[in-house]
Amino acid sequence: MPLTAEQDRRRSWISLLAQSDAPTLAALWAESGLAADFHWLRAPETGGVMVQGRMGASGAAFNLGEMTVTRASLQLDDGTVGHAYVQGRDKTKAQIAAQVDALMQTGQAERAEAAILAPLRAAGVARRSARAARAAATKVDFFTMARGDV
Amino acid sequence: MYVAVKGGERAIENAHAWLDEERRGDPAFAALSLAQIREQLSLAVDRVMAEGSLYDPDLAALAIKQARGDLIEAIFLIRAYRTTLPRLGTSRPVDTGAMACDRRISATYKDAPGGQVLGPTFDYTHRLLDFKLAAEGTPAPAPAPQATARTAPTPHIAAYLQDEGLMQSEPADDTAPSDITRTPMSYPAGRAVRLQSLARADEGFTLGMAYSTQRGYGYNHAFVGELRIGRVPVEMDVPELGFAVEIGEIELTECETVNQFKGSRTSPPQFTRGYGLVFGKGERKAISMALVDRALRWEELGEDNTGAAAQDEEFVLSHGDNIQATGFLEHIKLPHYVDFQSELELVRKMRRDAGAGNTAEAAE
Numbered sequence: 001m002p003l004t005a006e007q008d009r010r011r012s013w014i015s016l017l018a019q020s021d022a023p024t025l026a027a028l029w030a031e032s033g034l035a036a037d038f039h040w041l042r043a044p045e046t047g048g049v050m051v052q053g054r055m056g057a058s059g060a061a062f063n064l065g066e067m068t069v070t071r072a073s074l075q076l077d078d079g080t081v082g083h084a085y086v087q088g089r090d091k092t093k094a095q096i097a098a099q100v101d102a103l104m105q106t107g108q109a110e111r112a113e114a115a116i117l118a119p120l121r122a123a124g125v126a127r128r129s130a131r132a133a134r135a136a137a138t139k140v141d142f143f144t145m146a147r148g149d150v
Numbered sequence: 151m152y153v154a155v156k157g158g159e160r161a162i163e164n165a166h167a168w169l170d171e172e173r174r175g176d177p178a179f180a181a182l183s184l185a186q187i188r189e190q191l192s193l194a195v196d197r198v199m200a201e202g203s204l205y206d207p208d209l210a211a212l213a214i215k216q217a218r219g220d221l222i223e224a225i226f227l228i229r230a231y232r233t234t235l236p237r238l239g240t241s242r243p244v245d246t247g248a249m250a251c252d253r254r255i256s257a258t259y260k261d262a263p264g265g266q267v268l269g270p271t272f273d274y275t276h277r278l279l280d281f282k283l284a285a286e287g288t289p290a291p292a293p294a295p296q297a298t299a300r301t302a303p304t305p306h307i308a309a310y311l312q313d314e315g316l317m318q319s320e321p322a323d324d325t326a327p328s329d330i331t332r333t334p335m336s337y338p339a340g341r342a343v344r345l346q347s348l349a350r351a352d353e354g355f356t357l358g359m360a361y362s363t364q365r366g367y368g369y370n371h372a373f374v375g376e377l378r379i380g381r382v383p384v385e386m387d388v389p390e391l392g393f394a395v396e397i398g399e400i401e402l403t404e405c406e407t408v409n410q411f412k413g414s415r416t417s418p419p420q421f422t423r424g425y426g427l428v429f430g431k432g433e434r435k436a437i438s439m440a441l442v443d444r445a446l447r448w449e450e451l452g453e454d455n456t457g458a459a460a461q462d463e464e465f466v467l468s469h470g471d472n473i474q475a476t477g478f479l480e481h482i483k484l485p486h487y488v489d490f491q492s493e494l495e496l497v498r499k500m501r502r503d504a505g506a507g508n509t510a511e512a513a514e
Binding site: 003011067086088 | 242252
């Protein structure tokens, strides 16, 4: 079933928060001045997720190994629910991610987008393009050698 | 008679206190930070994650520090920690076709779409010690040269041969594979279980098995059709949301070999493949895994079993795990006083009996 536009946007910010660097996220949250009073629906919990691959990259699924993930769910005082599934074992990261997920569904969305998500997105783009540009510089240019007998 | 003995508590405590001191080394030198291990010994970190079967670079760095650089001990620590983690779910199979490749090479197609991208490789270095690295306080190297990056995804080489019908296809199948961390191994194991087991198998063992196939034991000539290293997002369906989200990004090394196949009664001559996929940067391991995977597929492809070790699923899977192997190997150094006493008694008795016989013979 295709996602609604709203679900697609939510999917995108939850994914961004999941991959963020924990200290960066904590610093952005502290600087943002955003606040979200809440109670836990599920306090942060660290566990493993089994990562699957495919045989020959395209075939049947197999279990590759696990990765650490921390999840949390909370409810703001206005009733909005925020969820987080973030890479790693940082419980503060999961809490902030769930708070931002909740705030993004409220009137605070614009502020959270500007103060948290936009800088995270920019950092991700910068990180990826720095690697991609270095990789591109190691691409082999073949040239034909002139043979001695011609 | 079995006599339980107890003792050595103080000796053990003191041994561990000394271990802590030795681990730290000379306190005149700065202690290693986890960030230093993670950033500067990243291939050791990757190996511990791959064979520990848990992707978490900070934990792997901690394990390496605690194990004083003994990687198998570090892998043991990670495996033990892994068992304490509740399983939060299973990801969707990662899409390595969407990988942001740091490195991508093919030994079969010079002009592969996406190009031959070397990445930060040891290949073509002269393997001469670089004494500049021995100097302390050397400034960090200047940023490496950059060029305009491609934005298109890097297609898999095998797909081209598959489009021509020259490569055995690997049809997608999302049936939940058996999991060796949940279900004890039984044989025949099947390819999914073999791949899970090989992905976390000891690199040295896997390399040795792969090398044995190259030297003719279960020979199957392999080309490295493609080797790629890079990052992929990991997606998981989250029930409370009702849709899948990315829960993180991991670095993987993938190798696909292209192997000849003569064909059989049911299949025309075509290429077949071996597949290797490991956490982190581990191309020696990924290539080895692909070769061993291909050797183990002899039955499915109707090839001869030449009796080679690399074709023996039970041999490969039951000896490739360095934690299982270490556990059994190292247990023989623990006290076996009672076992040995009984052996000692037996040998003495046999010698007495033999001696008595000799004396009797001499008397005759």
